[in-house]
Amino acid sequence: MFILKRILCVGGIVAPQSTSLPVSQFSSCHNCLRSSKRRSPYSSVDSERYSSLVKSVMSSKVSSQTPETLQAEDDHIYGPVVRAQTPARAEMMRVPKTLHPFLNCVETFVTDEPESGPPARISLNRGQGRSSVPSVTRILQQTLSPEQVFYLERWKRRMIAELGEEGFKEYNQKLFRQGKLFHSAVEDFLTSGPTWEDRNPSETTEHAPEVQGYMQSISHVLEDVRAVRAIESTVQHDTLNYLGIVDCVARYRGVLCVIDWKTSDKPKPFLSNTYDNPVQVAAYAGALNSDDNYKYQVENGLIVVAYKDGSPAHAHRLNQELMLEYWRTWLLRLEKFTAQRSSHESSAFSGK
């Protein structure tokens, strides 16, 4: 709590858009500067209610440590690491060489296509000239920043030190299994007959025990989901040459969105806690908007982070402005991937 108070007092943080914390809780910092003996204005904060905010602030980068100093420390504890890392902050400022439009054509927003009927579900068929088209997941994985690679490898080393190689493998398998089961349960719910919109998600209890909590967690989000247009459906961008599978396309609070369902053990109350997820959503939306199989355009994205204990999921809305921002980031990642691949191919061709 001390760190939280200190950060708030020096003005190093502002209330993020996605939190419901009243501005008044952030605006009386001068009181603490006047007298440290006075009763802190934060002592009256409902710590239960804002526990996720506290967790998030406590886990954000307030330390002076960098990947380099952390690595030196880790080397001492875990042994040498394969590669040294340098944060690539300059990349944040880069602009893609080709600013490919996110939306195909503004007019197509107005569509005569009825929103009723079963959602599209175009399955991936690699045989149809798609074998060389890279996927969104692969591109994102292969273009992680050095900083991301560093923290992921560090996390992995620590987990293996704690659980052992086998234990770590099992832990990962469990996470993937839960994620898959959760996706299947959401899919079942959203496609369970023409009257699904009349159902109450919180009353639906016939889920596998492993996903019961996750479904309870997203029940308040499902109440705002209508007119499902696609489920687990392949999208492909022919011009930019990539493909992926969208979790869901539906209206969320009236706006057509690409929706990505996620499970997480840790609370992710802010969009920044979701790492590359917004880039993934923007990539899917951009592909869908260029794909002739879908006769409409999506403007927004939604990342829903569900929790196993049933606590309310965090739903992060990506408005059009954010989607365009992450679309630009996606184009950069795509450029990076293409450059890597062509340099790899040319070195393979020259026999290096």
Next chain:
DNA sequence: GGATCCTTCTTCTTCTTC
């Protein structure tokens, strides 16, 4: 029938004060 693909996840943390 086997192999491969697309997903499913995983990261940002440390110590001082009352």
